[in-house]
Amino acid sequence: MLISLVVFTITAHAKTWIVRPATxxxxxxxxxxNAMPGDTxxxxxxxxxxxxxxxxxxxxxxxxxxxxxxxxxxxxxMVIKSSHVVIEGFSVQHSGYSGYNDIAAIRIVNSRNxxxxxxxxxxxxxxxxxxxxxxxxIANNELRSNAINEVTSANGIHCxxxxxxxxxxxxxxxxxxxxxxxxxxxxxxxxxxxxGNVRYGLHFMFSNDDAYVGNQFRNNGAGVAVMFSKGVTMxxxxxxxxxxxxxxxxxxxxxxxxxxxHNRFVxxxxxxxxxxxxxxNVTQNVFYNNGWALKIQASCNDNTITQNNFQxxxxxxxxxxxxxxxxxxxNYWDKYEGYDLNHDGVGDVPYRPVSVYxxxxxxxPVTMMLFRxxxxxxxxxxxxxxxxxxxxxxxxxxxxMKAFK
Amino acid sequence: MIIATNxxxxxxxxxxxxxxxxxxxxxxxxxxxxPNGSGKTTFIKCLLGMVVPDSGFITFNQQNIxxxxxxxSNIGYMPQxxxxxxxxxxxxxLDMMKDIRKHSAxxxxxxxxxxxxxxxxxxxxxxxxxxxxxxxVSASLAFLFNPDVLILDEPTAGLDPLxxxxxxxxxxxxxxxxxxxxxxxxxxxxxxxxxxxVIYMEEGKLxxxxxxxxxxEDTGENKxxxxxxxVMAAAK
Amino acid sequence: MKKIIKYxxxxxxxxxxxxxxxxFLAVISFSVFNLEDNPSKGILSxxxxxxxxxxxxxxxxxxxxxxxxxxxxxxxxxxxxxxxNIWLSIFxxxxxxxxxxxxxxxxxxxxxxxxxxxxLMMTAMGLLLTIVFVSIALLASVLxxxxxxxxxxxxxLWFYFTLIFDGIVLFLLFQxxxxxxxxxxxxxxxxxxxxxxxxxxxxxxxxxxxxGATSAxxxxxxxxxxxxxxxxxxxxxxxxxxxxxxxxxxxRKDL
Numbered sequence: 015m016l017i018s019l020v021v022f023t024i025t026a027h028a029k030t031w032i033v034r035p036a037t038x039x040x041x042x043x044x045x046x047x048n049a050m051p052g053d054t055x056x057x058x059x060x061x062x063x064x065x066x067x068x069x070x071x072x073x074x075x076x077x078x079x080x081x082x083x084x085x086x087x088x089x090x091x092m093v094i095k096s097s098h099v100v101i102e103g104f105s106v107q108h109s110g111y112s113g114y115n116d117i118a119a120i121r122i123v124n125s126r127n128x129x130x131x132x133x134x135x136x137x138x139x140x141x142x143x144x145x146x147x148x149x150x151x152i153a154n155n156e157l158r159s160n161a162i163n164e165v166t167s168a169n170g171i172h173c174x175x176x177x178x179x180x181x182x183x184x185x186x187x188x189x190x191x192x193x194x195x196x197x198x199x200x201x202x203x204x205x206x207x208x209x210g211n212v213r214y215g216l217h218f219m220f221s222n223d224d225a226y227v228g229n230q231f232r233n234n235g236a237g238v239a240v241m242f243s244k245g246v247t248m249x250x251x252x253x254x255x256x257x258x259x260x261x262x263x264x265x266x267x268x269x270x271x272x273x274x275x276h277n278r279f280v281x282x283x284x285x286x287x288x289x290x291x292x293x294x295n296v297t298q299n300v301f302y303n304n305g306w307a308l309k310i311q312a313s314c315n316d317n318t319i320t321q322n323n324f325q326x327x328x329x330x331x332x333x334x335x336x337x338x339x340x341x342x343x344x345n346y347w348d349k350y351e352g353y354d355l356n357h358d359g360v361g362d363v364p365y366r367p368v369s370v371y372x373x374x375x376x377x378x379p380v381t382m383m384l385f386r387x388x389x390x391x392x393x394x395x396x397x398x399x400x401x402x403x404x405x406x407x408x409x410x411x412x413x414x415m416k417a418f419k
Numbered sequence: 420m421i422i423a424t425n426x427x428x429x430x431x432x433x434x435x436x437x438x439x440x441x442x443x444x445x446x447x448x449x450x451x452x453x454p455n456g457s458g459k460t461t462f463i464k465c466l467l468g469m470v471v472p473d474s475g476f477i478t479f480n481q482q483n484i485x486x487x488x489x490x491x492s493n494i495g496y497m498p499q500x501x502x503x504x505x506x507x508x509x510x511x512x513l514d515m516m517k518d519i520r521k522h523s524a525x526x527x528x529x530x531x532x533x534x535x536x537x538x539x540x541x542x543x544x545x546x547x548x549x550x551x552x553x554x555x556v557s558a559s560l561a562f563l564f565n566p567d568v569l570i571l572d573e574p575t576a577g578l579d580p581l582x583x584x585x586x587x588x589x590x591x592x593x594x595x596x597x598x599x600x601x602x603x604x605x606x607x608x609x610x611x612x613x614x615x616x617v618i619y620m621e622e623g624k625l626x627x628x629x630x631x632x633x634x635x636e637d638t639g640e641n642k643x644x645x646x647x648x649x650v651m652a653a654a655k
Numbered sequence: 656m657k658k659i660i661k662y663x664x665x666x667x668x669x670x671x672x673x674x675x676x677x678x679f680l681a682v683i684s685f686s687v688f689n690l691e692d693n694p695s696k697g698i699l700s701x702x703x704x705x706x707x708x709x710x711x712x713x714x715x716x717x718x719x720x721x722x723x724x725x726x727x728x729x730x731x732x733x734x735x736x737x738x739x740n741i742w743l744s745i746f747x748x749x750x751x752x753x754x755x756x757x758x759x760x761x762x763x764x765x766x767x768x769x770x771x772x773x774x775l776m777m778t779a780m781g782l783l784l785t786i787v788f789v790s791i792a793l794l795a796s797v798l799x800x801x802x803x804x805x806x807x808x809x810x811x812l813w814f815y816f817t818l819i820f821d822g823i824v825l826f827l828l829f830q831x832x833x834x835x836x837x838x839x840x841x842x843x844x845x846x847x848x849x850x851x852x853x854x855x856x857x858x859x860x861x862x863x864x865x866x867g868a869t870s871a872x873x874x875x876x877x878x879x880x881x882x883x884x885x886x887x888x889x890x891x892x893x894x895x896x897x898x899x900x901x902x903x904x905x906x907r908k909d910l
Contacts, residue, residue, distance in 0.1 A: 257866040283867030303695075305864025326695045328864035348696060380836045381828050382865060383844060387853055388707055389821040430909070467733050470909040492735035502726035504662075506669035515662050519734055 028052040028074075035060035042075070042083070043067050051096075057081045057104070067092045069099050077103035080134070085109040091119050091138075097126040101133065109138040116168065118143035122150055130155060140168040141189065147176040152184060159188040161212045164235075169194040170211065173201070181206060191217040192234065199223050206230070214239045215256070218246070226251060237262040237282060246272040255281045259379075262287040263304070269294060279304055285327070288314045297321050298418065306332050306372070315339045323417045324348060324367070328385070331367040331408065332376050338408040342367065346414040354415045365413040368404045370397040420445050420568065420599050426465055426475035428458075428623075435461045436472070437623040443601060443616075445567075448594045450610050451603040452647060453620035459603040460499060462620070463572055466601075467496055492520060495566040499573045501557030505546030509537060509556055512545060513563070520564055531559040534585045550577045558586055562593070569593060569600045576604075587613060611643045619650060626650075656740040659731065663748030666727070667720070673756050676712055680704070680760025687764075694769035698777060698860070701761065705781040706853055709757060710788045711813050717749050717792030718809040722802040729910050742793070742905045746898055750789045757781050773859040780852035783887075786894045787848045788813070794897040797904045816849045841876050848893040851886055858883075 031045045031053060039045055043064050045055045051071040059079030066089050069075065073096075082105045085091040089110045092101070101120065110117045118140035122128050128150040135141045141157040144150055152171055161167030170186035172194045173179055179201035185208075186192040192208030192215045195201070203226035208215035215231035218224070218240040225247035231238050237256035240246055246269060253263030263282040264274070270292040277299045279285035285304040286296065290313045299322045301307035307327040308319065312335025319340065324330045325348045344360075352361035371390045375382050384390055397403055421443040428436040435458045443449055451459045464470040466477060468484055468491065476483055479490040503512050517527070532538055535555040545553070554577045561569055569590070575583045590600055591613050604610055617634055619626045627650075631643065640646040667673055683704060688697040721728075724745070731741045762778040792809055799805040824843045828836055844850045854877060857865060876882045 255863075257863060259867045261867065281863050283863050303863065305861065305867050325693065328861040348693060378828055378832050379867075380840050381825060383840050383854065384821055384825055384828075384850075385857060385861060385864070386702060386706075387821045387850070388703075388817045389825060391703070392818075428909075464910070469729065469732050471907055488737050489735055491733065494733075496733045498729065498733070500726075501730075503730065504666045504724070504727045506666060511665075515658075516734070518658050519662075519731070519736065 028054055030054040030056060032056045032058065033062075034058040035062075046071070046073065046075075049073055066090045069094045069096055069101075071096050072098035074100045075102070076100075077105070077133075080105050082107060085119070085138075087111065090117050090121060093121045093123060094125055094128055095123050097128065099125065100129040100131070102129075103132050105134045105136065106138065107134075107136040109140075111139045111166070116140055116143060116172075118168075118172070121145070122147045125150070129153070134158075140172050141170040141186070143172045143174075144176050144179065145174045147173070147179065149178045149180075150176070151180040151182070153180065153182040155184045157184060157186040157189065161188050161190055164190055164213050167212055169217070170208070173198045177201065180204070185209075187211065191215075192231070193217070195219065195221040195224065197221060201225075202227065204228055207232075209233050211235065216240075218243060222246070225249065230254065231256070231263075233257075234261075236260055237265060239265040239267070240269055240272075241265070241267040242269075244270045244272065248272070248274045248277060250276045251278075253277065253279045253282055253285070257281075257283050259283070265289075266291045266294070273297075274299060278302070279307065284309050287311075288317065290314065292316055294318070295320075299323075300325070301330075302326055305329065308367075309333070310338070310340060311335070312337065317341070318343070320344050321418060322346070325417065329369060329372040329375070332372040333368060333405060333408065334376060336405050338405045340408075342408065342410040344412045344414060345410050346417045347410065348417070350413045350415075352413065359415050361413040361415055364409040364411045366404060366409045368408050370394050370403050373403060421466060421477065421479055423462075423465070423477045424475055426462070426472045426477060428461055428465065428470060428472050434623050436465065438475070439620075439623070439625045440475075441618060441625060441628055443599055445599055446594070446597045447616050448590070448600040448614050449602070449616040449618055450614040450643070451601060451618050451620065453626075456622075457620040458623040459620055460572055463496075463570055463601065463603065466570060467491065467494065492564070493567045495561035495564060495569045497554075497557045497561035497569075497571045497574055499576070500550075501553050501560075503545040503553070503556070506544060508542050508544050509548075510541040512556065513541075513560070516560055516563065526565075528562050528565045529559075531555070531562050531585070531589055534589070535559060535582060551579060551582070554578055555582060558589075562589060567598055569598060571600070571602045573604055574602060614643060617643070617647075619647070656744050659736070659741060659744035660747050660751075663745055664752060666724075667748055667752045670720075672716060673752055676716070676753075677756040677760040680757065681764065684761050684764035688768040695771075695773070698765070698769050698771075698773050701765065701777065702853075702856065702860075704761065705777055705784065705856075706849055707817050709761075709781055710784050710817060710849060711810075713753050713785045713788035714792040714795070714809045714813050715806065716753070717789045718796045718806050719802075720749060721745065721793060721796040722805060725910075732910055738906050739902055742902050743898075746789065746793055749793075750786045753785045753789055754782050757785050771859075773856065776856050776859045780856055783890045783894065784848060784852050787890065787897075790894050790896075790898040790901070794901040794904070797901045797908060816847055820847045821850065845886075845889050848890055851890050851893070855883070855886055 031049055033039050033042050033045045041064055042057055042062055046069055054074045057077045059081055061082040061084055063084045063086055083091050085108045087108045087110055091106050091109050106119045109119045119135050119138035120130055120142045122144040124146045126148045130142055131153045133155045135157040138159055142152050157170040167190040169191040170189035171181055175197045177199050181203045182205055184206045187210045189211045190213050192211045194217045196219045198221040201224045205228045207230045209232040212235045214236050215234035216238045219242055221243050223245040228250045230252045232254040234256055261283045263279040263285040266288045268290045272294045274296045275298050279301045281303045283305045285301045285307040287309045289311045292315050294317045296319045301324045303326045306329045307324050308331045310333050317340040320343045322345045347365050350361055350365045352363040354361050370393050423439055423441045426436050426439045453459050461470055465472055484490055574586055594600055614631055616630050618628045634646050638646040638649040640649050687700045691697045765774040765778055791812055795808045796805045799808055844854055
């Protein structure tokens with residue numbers, strides 16, 4: 015709001031340049047060079063093949079009729095080196111590709127309050143790349159590439175050493191990582207859709223105090239990875255159909271003091287995988303039809319899992335250790351077979367969400383082929399009568415009788 | 420009509436039929452006699468293709484019966500113990516057999532059904548019938564399709580004297596029409612007056628095959644039962 | 656042949672056990688779906704019914720039926736009928752009536768309450784397993800002359816396919832844990848129709864877990880359409896090999 019107000023007040027006194035093919039002003043770079051800070055440049059429909067366009071002053075650059083900026087598979091298409099720049103309404107395509115340089119379609123360098131919105135990116139190496147950027151907005155963009163493997167592809171929205179970024183309503187597909195954060199703080203990732211990327215839908219490292227809210231991560235090679243960070247808020251996201259032996263709804267590694275709330279984990283091989291996490295609250299989420307809803311490694315401490323719905327998962331919880339220092343409480347487990355004599359909605363006997371067969375499959379994955387066989391259910395029944403194999407204190411003492419709405 | 424040549428059958432170690440050869444012709448009424456376990460029923464089952472011989476072969480009207488099934492439409496068979504699907508009524512069993520055999524050559528012979536008064540209990544289930552009544556059903560079925568050959572395994576066992584007489588009359592009648600009738604029975608006196616030939620079996624071997632008159636001559640006995648007793652005594 | 660099938664079917668229809676089995680399946684299926692508010696949980700409860708009870712009833716009932724029909728078979732064999740036709744008619748009659756019982760008792764509720772991929776797959780597998788176990792039952796009953804022994808063999812075979820086989824496989828998987836066991840596992844699965852049926856259902860039910868636990872070999876074999884078709888073909892082979900063998904045996908059997 016503040017940014018747009020600033021932009022508006024500046025443009026109020028500014029000149030407007032119109033770039034159009036087959037006119038004297040047919041190059042965007044020329045218009046930028048001619049313009050004064052605060053001017054508006056309107057780029058009309060057409061295809062613009064220029065060397066890397068450098069934006070070095072505060073400008074409002076707007077595409078009308080979806081003009082195409084074509085990198086001809088050679089170079090970086092646009093670099094923004096100034097604060098208060100708005101780029102809007104372009105179709106940016108065919109960036110260069112490099113094995114050793116990070117070539118991007120649109121790069122933001124050392125700038126503040128840059129807005130990239132309503133653009134379509136197609137066949138780009140890196141999509142939108144920000145380094146040392148502060149308070150920038152990347153919104154309503156469509157990023158599409160055709161990554162085949164991790165080596166020859168790059169990330170959709172890539173932020174490095176940035177702060178207070180707003181990534182909103184973007185659609186990212188066919189990249190290596192949909193959204194990549196490294197050393198990014200106080201930022202928000204909201205309402206994005208990240209699907210069909212070869213590695214992670216969202217890749218998050220060394221980035222503290224960020225929030226991602228209302229995003230959809232679907233069918234990415236390895237789901238979402240959140241690593242080496244603290245103070246991360248993950249709310250109302252949907253993690254859907256992330257399949258594979260190393261694919262997770264969320265992979266949490268070395269995360270502490272974070273919150274996972276109101277998310278939906280549906281049809282993932284593993285809903286949440288936790289390794290070395292501390293003091294994370296996993297509350298009010300829905301785990302539906304996953305292979306493993308939750309895998310908690312023995313290195314996790316003081317995490318709280320409460321008021322979640324666990325429904326139609328092959329396995330609810332798996333762990334690799336015997337000592338469990340996490341709290342499970344007041345969740346709904348559809349596999350719970352206990353009773354509720356006093357009708358307070360809470361089951362009278364504790365629920366043990368780790369099944370023997372989950373432990374067996376954890377040790378020897380091929381045994382999954384015998385899952386749901388007679389012998390597998392016999393093993394589970396035997397363990398219920400004579401426990402000894404599954405961790406003693408991994409249990410929910412107040413399992414809910416009915417699913418949370 | 421039926422020629423068995425060197426038929427041998429073993430059930431595991433036990434030799435039930437040992438090199439049995441016999442010729443049965445049209446118009447003959449042959450009594451197959453022998454102590455229990457002498458192989459009579461097995462021999463009959465071989466003729467019907469229910470038991471497959473280990474060696475030797477059987478022809479029916481000059482055709483080898485192995486892998487053949489159509490020849491059985493010329494045979495009426497009355498088993499020793501006729502048991503039928505318990506849930507079916509007599510009428511249903513009769514209908515089923517008529518249905519299965521697709522009888523087209525001439526009218527059905529339902530005389531025995533009437534003589535045995537089976538038409539009065541057509542709706543009784545097979546499971547509820549007495550042994551004798553079942554025998555009557557078996558007999559009626561054997562004669563029903565007017566077959567050229569009748570094979571009757573212990574036909575009079577379980578029948579009351581009256582029914583036995585009815586059956587014997589019927590056999591006599593069929594014999595006069597020139598049919599081949601093969602009967603096994605251990606109650607010898609029943610057969611005296613209808614038999615023309617005797618095959619005597621013992622321990623799987625065919626001891627002799629003679630016409631009744633020949634047998635009477637050889638033993639000097641008039642009655643079949645006595646003649647047989649004579650033979651058995653002589654064997655010992 | 657049609658006529659013999661007709662009479663076998665008529666006889667089976669009068670047999671209360673088939674009706675009782677249908678009712679039993681229907682009662683369980685409907686109550687499972689009515690007690691569980693979630694149909695997918697109902698499907699899970701029915702899974703054991705399909706994989707364990709249906710084979711048991713199919714094999715035991717068929718074996719007993721064949722022994723009880725010994726006289727009927729004898730009667731038919733003495734008639735001008737081909738033995739192959741008699742035997743195949745008995746198989747057809749048994750398999751079709753058991754299939755109808757399963758379809759009405761279990762398939763119908765599934766299709767009403769959970770007409771999903773899983774439900775359809777489970778119904779299809781239930782039918783295939785029924786046919787497979789009727790066929791195995793015919794083989795068991797033609798191989799043993801004694802009724803008690805035959806029923807014993809049938810129950811043993813059921814026990815083998817539903818429990819012992821998997822137990823042995825599980826044991827082997829742990830014995831040879833350090834070796835790649837995926838290919839052998841695919842082969843093991845093909846040796847047991849119950850496992851095949853279970854895996855095909857798992858592919859619909861637990862695909863998320865399967866995609867993680869097992870690597871390329873598994874998804875390449877069972878995961879794609881060809882593998883699926885191959886699996887179904889192997890199931891069909893499981894139905895017809897014992898049948899073919901039993902026909903050969905029956906052709907030479909002394910009655």
